[in-house]
Amino acid sequence: MxxxxxxxxxxxxxxxxxxxxxxxxxxxxxxxxxxxxxxxxxxTTTKQNEHYQPYIISTFNGKELEKLGISNLKEALFLVPGVDMATDNSNNQTPIFRGSNSLAYGQSKLFIDGVPVNNLFLDAYSEYLSFPVEMIKRIEVVRGPGSKTDGFNAYAGSINVITYAEDFEGFNSSDKIVFKYGSYDYKMGGFFKNYKVDDLRVSVDFFYQEDNKKLPSGPDGLSQGVMSMTGYDNRALSQSGDAPLWLEEYSLGLSLEYKDFSLKARMLEHKKGSAYGINYSLPQENDRVKLPSYYLDLGYNKKINDYELNIDAGIKYDTFDSKSKLLPDGLNFIDMYQFDTYGTVSPPVSFADGLYGEHLATQRTLYQSSYLKYRGVERHLFTFGYRLTREETIDMISKLSNWSTGLPELYDYTQTYPFFDANAKRNTLIISLQDEFELNNNLSFIYGFNYEETSYEDAGLEPRVSMVYQLDAENIFKAIYSRSHRNASWQEMFTMNNRARVGSSDLKPEIVDAFEAAYIKKFSNDSYIQTNLFYLLNKDQIYNSSTSPEYENVMDTDIYGFELEYKGNITSLDQLYLNYSYVTGKSYINDEARSESLSNVANHLAKGYYIYNIDRTLSISTTAKFVGSKNRVFGDTREKVKAYSTFDTAMQYKNKEHDFALTFSVKNIFNSTVKFPSAVSTYPEDYEQERRTFLITLKKEF
Structure with missing residues (x-):
């Protein structure tokens, strides 16, 4: 001291x-x-005073994550209290915050330097989970819906990734190049370059990465009768083998600031293997899914006396593009959506060489927002503004093997048998009002609301009230109430002619009312204990299943629990981080209690890491994670998903003279079995994840 x-x-x-x-x-x-x-x-801007912020937040420093051998955003999110991971048959992985609707995407929002990047098709951001940690300066994660009132709605949480484009005088970002090599023949190369002259600042980042990951899987969903029907049993065609989970990706990001103007742009080309198959049939090795993402954001920020004006406008494109073998050789199939001129079911088709498909849907999002802040009233900061969004599908292709002949050559069914509504559109208006009121040096409030109208079902008025009380410099209390929602994704609303997924444009938004309370005990600037309680009332959650494929608002869920988080040190040479989360609740389908515990949700999560700095050049670290067992969804008679524990270790050498760092890490040292739950009546053995892997990273700064 x-x-x-x-x-x-x-x-x-x-x-x-x-x-x-x-x-x-x-x-x-x-x-x-x-x-x-x-x-x-x-x-304030970098959330270094996050304990005083009016929400539940955890921050992670990029350079500290590098010491741990963390490779990408996904691995970093595993450290967050109350956050687990789920996946699906296309390996679209998504973080699950506090057990909130593990069967849906869009529960959380991802922002890259303040720009929202959730894709419109799934309302997910799986393509950004592989974002290399060397391109990330800081990660801010807010649990709960109370973090956003300025034109955004974060249903279960929000993630803000800050790249090295962020820059402050005295806190400049260094230029760098980085190379990585690891298991599954993983290769990565990238750089960050910063240029500054007078009032102009330009930052550019680029990376390329690929691997040839394949993981054992099966038997696939055909073994459960996914594509069987009366008189045509295709279960014998089920396969086991290696699921193609390979990755090929590159990204170019640009940030430009000139006086009061800013420009942010990114091009992300993301291509991956078809994983476990769109129709739950194990695909071929080279079958692929593309999820490209592009955005351009223009901003203007001007301060005039007690006023601050923020104007923002942008355009975003995202695409779902799949090309794969959908079903195996020898399939006999009746397409339940095909009818002849007499209204009777079409005769069965035999696909001796298998069924192939190509599906593409490209979405465009246009947005514009204006917000005015006013500080002219003592101890108040008022913010008022709006956000306008127009979302639409601008291209759609639907090709399949010929239903008349059963031959594998692709036939264009874009007009006659589309997999998606080519005319999908949605307009959204959000109006926001907020007041930050500092009653005195110890007690402050934030209160306000979002009001939303859309082309479909409106979310209406959503209030938020937050209180922060500082008993003294070491003891901080928070209390938060907030309401938020999640609009249905494009997949949930506009999917057509699909036996596993049936969209509905009549879906209402999912609604959550959240009650949170927190206590923080600070021991120093970088040492604290935080504990928080939460109670979440989820209404009209969107749900479908293999037996009822149409998406419906049929599930309500009450969730409650607590999170403990500690960060500090044992000696002056180390860093220790620990957290534990407990979550439980009850689900209701059509007002009937279906489960005494949440489905596909671990009641217990424990995580932590320890870094020991041997000297200024050498550090060693270990990371541990425990994920408890998970109950199945109603109607799934399989045993619980088993609990698992993993341990990682890393060593980093930093050469101060030449400004380079070499990091070697081993993940899942003890080769534990890690599985994410599969949907009922699909892959009976779930989705197995990586076992023991290694990673070598070389980074040079200039």
Whole structure:
């Protein structure tokens, strides 16, 4: 403690001396105040004072994640309290916050430098989970819906990824190049470049990565009768083998700032193997899915006296593009959606060489927002504005093997038998009002609302109230109530002619009312304990199953639990982080209780890491994770998904003289079996994940 006080005193002394030297004693106080204001603004913007923020937040520093051998955003999110991971037959992975509707996407929102990137087709961001951690300066994760009132609705949580494009005077980002190699023949290369002259600042990042990952899988869904029907039993065609989970991806990001103007743009080309098959039939090795993402965001920020104006506009494109062998050789199939001119079911078709398909749907999102902040009333900060969004499908292709002949050559059914509504459109208007009110130095409030109207079902008025009480510098209390929603995804609304998924444009938004309370005990600037309680009332959650494929608002879920989080150190040379989460609840389908416990949700999650800095050049670390067992969904008679534990280790060497770092890590050291649950009546053995892997990273800064 004495050392910290001495360091603070030394900093203040040096700042004061520089002020006196520059302008004499009379200007010292003013200059010192300006410098301290700068540091305060940086801390506010970068969430370094996150304990005082009016929501439940965890932050992770990119360079600290690198020491742990963390490779990408997905691995970093595994560290967050209350967050688990789920996947589906296309390996579209998604974080599950506090057990909220593990069968749906869109429960959380992902922002890259403040730009929302959830794709429209699934309302997911699986394509960004492989974003390399070396391109990430900081990750801010908010649990609960109370984090957004400025034109966004984060149903269960929000993730803000800040790249090295963020820059403050005295906190500049270094140029760098990085190379990685690991298991499954994983290769990655990338760079970050920063250019600054006068009022112009340009930042560019680029990376390319690929692997040839294949994981054992099966028997596939045909073994459960997915594509069988009366008189035509295709279960004998079920396969076991390696699921193609390979990845090929590159991204180019650009950030430009000139005075009050900004531009943010990114092109992400994401291609991966078809995993477990669109129709739950194990695909071929080279079958693929593309999920490209492009956005361009223009901003204008101007401060005039007590006013601050923020104007933002942008365009975003995302695509679902699949080309694969949908079903195996020898399939006998009756297409239940095909009818002849007399209204009777078409005769069966035999696909001796299998059934192939190509499906593409491209979405475009246009948006514009304007927000005005006003500080003219003492102890108040008012924010008022709107956000307009227009979403639409601009291209759709649906090709399948010929239903008349059964031959494998693709036939264009885009007009006659589309897999998706080519005319899908949605307009959204969100109006927001918020007041940040500081009653005194110890007690502050934020209250406000979002009001939303859409072309379909409106979410209406959604309030939020948050209180932060600082008993003193070491004891902080929070209480939050918020309501938010999730609009149905394009897949849930507009999917057509599909035996496993049937869309409905009559879906209502999922609604959540969240009650949260937190207590934070600070021991120092970088050491604390945080505990929080939550109670979530989820209404009209969207659900479908293999026996009832149409998406419907049929499930309500009550969820409650708590999270404990500790960050600190044992000695002056280490860093320790631990968290534990407990979540439970009850689900109701059509107002009838179906489960005494949540389905596909681990009641217990425990995570942590330890970093020991041997000296200024060498550090070692270990990361541990425990995920409890999971109950199945109603009607699934399989045993629970088994609990698992994993342990990772890493060593990093930093050469200060030449500014390079070499990191070697081994993940899942003890080769534990890790499985994500599959849907009922599909893959009976679930989806097995990676076993033991290794990663080598070389990074050079300039």
């Amino acid at each position: 004495q050392n910290k006080l001495f360091n603070i005193a030394l900093l203040l002394s040096s700042l004061t001396y520089s002020c006196v030297a520059d302008g004499g004693v009379d200007n010292a106080v003013e200059s010192l105040a300006n410098q301290m204001k700068h540091f305060s603004e940086v801390a």
